[in-house]
Amino acid sequence: MSAARIVTLPGDGIGPEVIAAALTVLHRLGDFEVTEHAVGGASIDAHGTALTDETLDACRTSDAVLLGAVGGPKWDSTDPAAPRPEQGLLGLRKGLGLFANLRPVRPSAALLDASPLKRERIEGTDLLVVRELTGGIYFGERGRTGGGAAFDTCAYSVPEIERIAEVGFRSARRRVTSVDKANVLETSRLWRETVERYAGDLRRAARGEDADPREDVIELEHMLVDNAAMQLVSRPRDFDVILTENMFGDILSDEAAMLTGSIGMLPSASLGAPGTPGLFEPVHGSAPDIAGTGQANPLATIGSVAMLLRHGLARPEEADALDAAIDSALDGGLRTPDLGGQATTEDATAAVLTRL
Numbered sequence: 001m002s003a004a005r006i007v008t009l010p011g012d013g014i015g016p017e018v019i020a021a022a023l024t025v026l027h028r029l030g031d032f033e034v035t036e037h038a039v040g041g042a043s044i045d046a047h048g049t050a051l052t053d054e055t056l057d058a059c060r061t062s063d064a065v066l067l068g069a070v071g072g073p074k075w076d077s078t079d080p081a082a083p084r085p086e087q088g089l090l091g092l093r094k095g096l097g098l099f100a101n102l103r104p105v106r107p108s109a110a111l112l113d114a115s116p117l118k119r120e121r122i123e124g125t126d127l128l129v130v131r132e133l134t135g136g137i138y139f140g141e142r143g144r145t146g147g148g149a150a151f152d153t154c155a156y157s158v159p160e161i162e163r164i165a166e167v168g169f170r171s172a173r174r175r176v177t178s179v180d181k182a183n184v185l186e187t188s189r190l191w192r193e194t195v196e197r198y199a200g201d202l203r204r205a206a207r208g209e210d211a212d213p214r215e216d217v218i219e220l221e222h223m224l225v226d227n228a229a230m231q232l233v234s235r236p237r238d239f240d241v242i243l244t245e246n247m248f249g250d251i252l253s254d255e256a257a258m259l260t261g262s263i264g265m266l267p268s269a270s271l272g273a274p275g276t277p278g279l280f281e282p283v284h285g286s287a288p289d290i291a292g293t294g295q296a297n298p299l300a301t302i303g304s305v306a307m308l309l310r311h312g313l314a315r316p317e318e319a320d321a322l323d324a325a326i327d328s329a330l331d332g333g334l335r336t337p338d339l340g341g342q343a344t345t346e347d348a349t350a351a352v353l354t355r356l
């Protein structure tokens with residue numbers, strides 16, 4: 001079997017540091033053909049655009065993509081004509097058709113006291129945010145109109161909602177909480193209606209001949225996004241899959257990240273159609289304030305490597321082993337500054353490696 005081809009996109013800020021850490025771990029697990037490309041601010045500096053055709057093509061023909069982070073004050077501008085690092089990420093999501101973003105939130109036992117929330121509140125939390133990633137207000141028509149006004153549009157189609165609902169139900173063990181703003185937004189009413197119909201079809205199919213008995217036990221509930229934001233911190237362990245649209249998922253997943261003690265802990269997978277390469281990245285951003293100091297927590301990126309192995313390369317045993325090594329390192333006392341400790345990026349990487 002030939003080595004899997006991985007494209008790395010280190011990007012900006014702490015991106016290159018956490019990607020270097022993750023690659024050390026990946027190479028320990030076997031032979032991978034790794035090629036690096038520029039994205040985000042790094043690509044703007046080198047090529048004048050946040051995503052070149054060459055980078056996108058390299059990703060398209062790879063088996064999986066591992067991304068660090070994009071963005072930083074250097075490229076911040078409100079000028080609508082100026083290139084923005086985030087366009088690199090959005091271009092990759094659209095260009096690779098990555099409509100499903102999976103963000104698992106499972107506080108490691110060792111970190112229960114590192115969260116700003118009380119241990120008794122978060123103990124037992126094990127949820128997955130399933131965020132729609134290529135539609136909604138992120139990709140709708142936008143612009144400035146004369147007279148100092150601006151607009152962004154949110155649009156969703158039934159097929160876009162159905163395909164993400166499918167991922168949500170497939171990933172659920174007991175319940176799908178579909179989050180929307182159906183009391184105000186038309187796109188949310190279409191969302192609710194479509195998810196409801198999808199669940200009904202599943203139940204009917206489950207009663208039919210070639211039934212998957214699991215489908216019958218997945219409960220569906222609908223929740224308004226403001227209420228969901230509140231429930232997420234008051235009773236996080238009641239959630240299983242949170243299925244939601246692009247912008248609500250962006251906001252709720254940062255909130256959910258704090259259940260684990262630090263946003264430095266959250267990995268993610270962005271997936272498209274079966275057989276196409278997925279993109280794996282830590283949820284934290286480029287953290288320009290600590291870039292180059294050696295303080296970045298690489299665990300979210302190493303966790304993203306585990307997701308890459310599981311979802312991108314169908315190597316679940318290695319993925320489990322890597323997750324276990326991360327947990328064991330934390331059990332052993334590993335704490336980077338974001339978790340109240342002093343371990344460096346290098347210390348954290350070494351701690352995972354010795355337990356792998």
Ligand code: IPM
Nearest residue numbers: 070071086089090250283285
């Ligand atoms: C994320 C990030 C991105 C998003 C930004 C960098 C465009 O916040 O992946 O959650 O809003 O989707």
Ligand code: MG
Nearest residue numbers: 250251254283
């Ligand atoms: Mg975000």
